[in-house]
Amino acid sequence: MMKKYILILLMALLLWDTGKAYAVDRLVISHIISDKWYENIFLIADKVDGTATRNFTVQIGGGVSDVGGELLYNFPNWYNSKFGPQLFNEDINSDGLKDVIVGLISGAGVSLSTKEIHVLNQVHDPYQRYEEVPVESxxxxxxxxxxxxxxxxxxxxxxxxxxxxxxxxxxxxxxxxxxxxxxxxxxxxxxxxxxxxxxxxxxxxxxxxxxxxxxxxxxxxxxxxxxxxxxxxxxxxxx
Structure with a gap:
């Protein structure tokens, strides 16, 4: 119930903050909820048609009582053709900091499912932030x-x-x-x-x-x- 309330609140904030016509089609399409509000991760995008989505934002942080101070990373060229994207939060470079991994579907059909991967490495310099880094296909x-x-x-x-x-x-x-x-x-x-x-x-x-x-x-x-x-x-x- 708490997770559902978080998503409803987040959607209300998005609609209220942007005030743009397309905001009604901007969706939280995947999320990872932590015990700590500032570690919550939301994958947000515009609905194109059917199950396709584009213009992604990765939001890190946000919750019911602490909704300020979120980290927002916008990727207008990200596009997911069908079904739900994959979202992971795991340290994959052995630096002790959890990274955000997003798997998008670039092509889908009968016997077809091609994907692209995006990795946001977490860094401290000295402030917490994330940087998208290249991944060999x-x-x-x-x-x-x-x-x-x-x-x-x-x-x-x-x-x-x-x-x-x-x-x-x-x-x-x-x-x-x-x-x-x-x-x-x-x-x-x-x-x-x-x-x-x-x-x-x-x-x-x-x-x-x-x-x-x-x-x-x-x-x-x-x-x-x-x-x-x-x-x-x-x-x-x-x-």
């Missing part, structure tokens, strides 16, 4: 660290010194009409203080799933860059 990481090719009925995946060989015939697929590729299904998630990304590996028949790639990210002081990638072969469906 899954596609860029795969292009840099992974080599894939088709030899006959084998799909070969090479990552550093490791080499994986998948016989796609055991999946019951016919001869692929294209080289192996990645994408169409993507995800990002922080776990145990580390940011991970994942994507699928497929051959087009028109599309056949062979396994997935898991990207492990590391903070290098300037950006979150892929440190390593592992391949996980899919299990053929039992007849």
């Amino acid at each position: 899954i596609n860029d990481a795969v292009k840099r660290l992974v080599k894939m090719e088709r030899k006959g009925n084998e799909i070969r995946v090479k990552i550093g010194k490791k080499k994986y060989v998948v016989n796609y015939l055991k999946f019951g697929f016919q001869t692929p009409v294209d080289t192996p590729g990645v994408g169409t299904i993507e995800d990002y998630e922080p776990k145990d203080g580390i940011l991970y990304g994942s994507t699928n590996v497929f051959v087009t028949i028109p599309e056949a799933y062979l396994g997935s790639l898991t990207v492990k990210y590391n903070w290098d002081g300037k950006m979150y860059k892929a440190e390593s990638i592992t391949f996980n072969e899919a299990e053929p469906l039992k007849p």
Whole structure:
């Protein structure tokens, strides 16, 4: 009940503060509520149509009795095409400060879910603030660290010194009409203080799933860059 009241109060403040025509369509689309009002996180955006949203604001702080002093970070170019964005609050660069991680859906449809990731690192200098920092995309990481090719009925995946060989015939697929590729299904998630990304590996028949790639990210002081990638072969469906 308290969380619901917080959201209602926040919406009232937004409508009262802006006084703009589009304010009625400005929504709190995701939130993380803490025991401390100044650690509450609200993800706010304009409703476009259906479930699409744009013009995001990340608000940190705000509550029922203490509504002043919020930190507001506006991202007018952020766009979420469908369904609800992901919101996390976790320290992913081992500095002891919790960061804000936002996963947006850049494309969605039948057998399609591509995402983009945004990270706001928390810093003290000496005042608390957050800064958006770059994150290497899954596609860029795969292009840099992974080599894939088709030899006959084998799909070969090479990552550093490791080499994986998948016989796609055991999946019951016919001869692929294209080289192996990645994408169409993507995800990002922080776990145990580390940011991970994942994507699928497929051959087009028109599309056949062979396994997935898991990207492990590391903070290098300037950006979150892929440190390593592992391949996980899919299990053929039992007849």
